[in-house]
Amino acid sequence: MNILVCIKQVPGTTEVKINKETNTLVREGAKGIINPFDTYAIEEGVKLKERFSGKVTVLTMGPPQAEASLRESIEVGADEGILISDRAFAGSDTLATSYVLSKAIAKIGSYDLIIVGKQTMDGDTGQVGPEIAQRLGVPFVAYVSAVEEITDGKIRARQMIDEGYQIVESPLPCVMSVSKEINTPRLPSIRGKMKAKSAKLANWTAKDLGAEENKIGSAGSPTWVMQIFSPKRDHQSEMFQGDAQSKVSKLTQKLSDMKVI
Numbered sequence: 001m002n003i004l005v006c007i008k009q010v011p012g013t014t015e016v017k018i019n020k021e022t023n024t025l026v027r028e029g030a031k032g033i034i035n036p037f038d039t040y041a042i043e044e045g046v047k048l049k050e051r052f053s054g055k056v057t058v059l060t061m062g063p064p065q066a067e068a069s070l071r072e073s074i075e076v077g078a079d080e081g082i083l084i085s086d087r088a089f090a091g092s093d094t095l096a097t098s099y100v101l102s103k104a105i106a107k108i109g110s111y112d113l114i115i116v117g118k119q120t121m122d123g124d125t126g127q128v129g130p131e132i133a134q135r136l137g138v139p140f141v142a143y144v145s146a147v148e149e150i151t152d153g154k155i156r157a158r159q160m161i162d163e164g165y166q167i168v169e170s171p172l173p174c175v176m177s178v179s180k181e182i183n184t185p186r187l188p189s190i191r192g193k194m195k196a197k198s199a200k201l202a203n204w205t206a207k208d209l210g211a212e213e214n215k216i217g218s219a220g221s222p223t224w225v226m227q228i229f230s231p232k233r234d235h236q237s238e239m240f241q242g243d244a245q246s247k248v249s250k251l252t253q254k255l256s257d258m259k260v261i
């Protein structure tokens with residue numbers, strides 16, 4: 001099986017600075033980590049490779065330092081890494097990001113399964129996976145918590161829904177997003193660390209992908225951020241004294257005054 005895993009490097013801190021002029025995150029100086037949901041995507045790719053044999057290729061679109069996340073993926077069992085990096089990608093929204101990733105996947109050419117995390121910790125839209133599927137014209141299976149079987153060119157998976165889960169079947173190739181219930185990501189092995197250190201990673205630019213200028217970066221992004229800010233928490237508390245009966249009546253009176261009830 002040819003398995004592709006898309007991962008994003010995100011700031012490993014909540015203390016991220018914001019560029020007030022462009023309303024974008026200032027990523028310089030913030031140590032990057034693999035988006036936590038994507039560690040489950042990598043682990044599932046490696047587990048499926050161990051179960052059905054094949055190869056796991058990890059892709060990331062990001063700045064040059066995202067290379068470290070590709071090496072970390074190889075430490076835990078991925079075979080190859082591709083860094084998709086170009087200044088022309090700066091300012092990309094999810095539409096432009098999925099365009100670039102789908103161009104890279106088309107360049108790889110042959111694949112059976114593409115695994116993504118269910119969302120990122122910073123952008124948090126959960127849009128990139130379904131957009132890649134749409135662009136490639138393949139099915140999208142969301143919120144997978146277990147892969148039951150892969151046989152006869154089909155995948156049967158357990159999909160989380162509000163009421164519990166349902167079993168879904170999809171032809172391959174498809175894009176699948178995974179939830180954290182699917183596995184427990186392994187720790188790197190010494191062998192993996194040595195392999196990752198010397199691994200030769202591919203580095204693709206906009207030109208390598210034949211990406212159209214008006215579909216990448218700010219020019220290719222129909223959405224933009226109007227304002228970005230940390231929410232102010234305005235907690236007020238009031239303690240009611242007395243016995244239980246009087247506390248309840250004071251509380252209901254208060255809620256009624258506030259027109260909550």
Ligand SMILES: Cc1cc2nc3c(=O)[nH]c(=O)nc-3n(C[C@H](O)[C@H](O)[C@H](O)COP(=O)(O)OP(=O)(O)OC[C@H]3O[C@@H](n4cnc5c(N)ncnc54)[C@H](O)[C@@H]3O)c2cc1C
Pocket residue numbers: 006007008009024025035037038041059060061062090091092093094095097098101115116117118119120122123124125126127128129221223224225
């Ligand atoms: C208007 C706008 C402007 C933006 N400008 C900038 C900017 O200037 N600079 C900047 O760095 N970011 C910018 N962003 C953020 C950038 O668009 C998102 O980081 C990116 O599109 C991914 O979206 P997300 O984080 O919501 O991912 P989600 O859709 O939540 O991610 C789901 C899954 O898709 C995969 N995935 C997501 N992103 C990537 C990736 N890059 N590579 C590989 N796999 C991936 C992962 O498996 C992930 O778990 C901007 C976003 C918007 C909306």
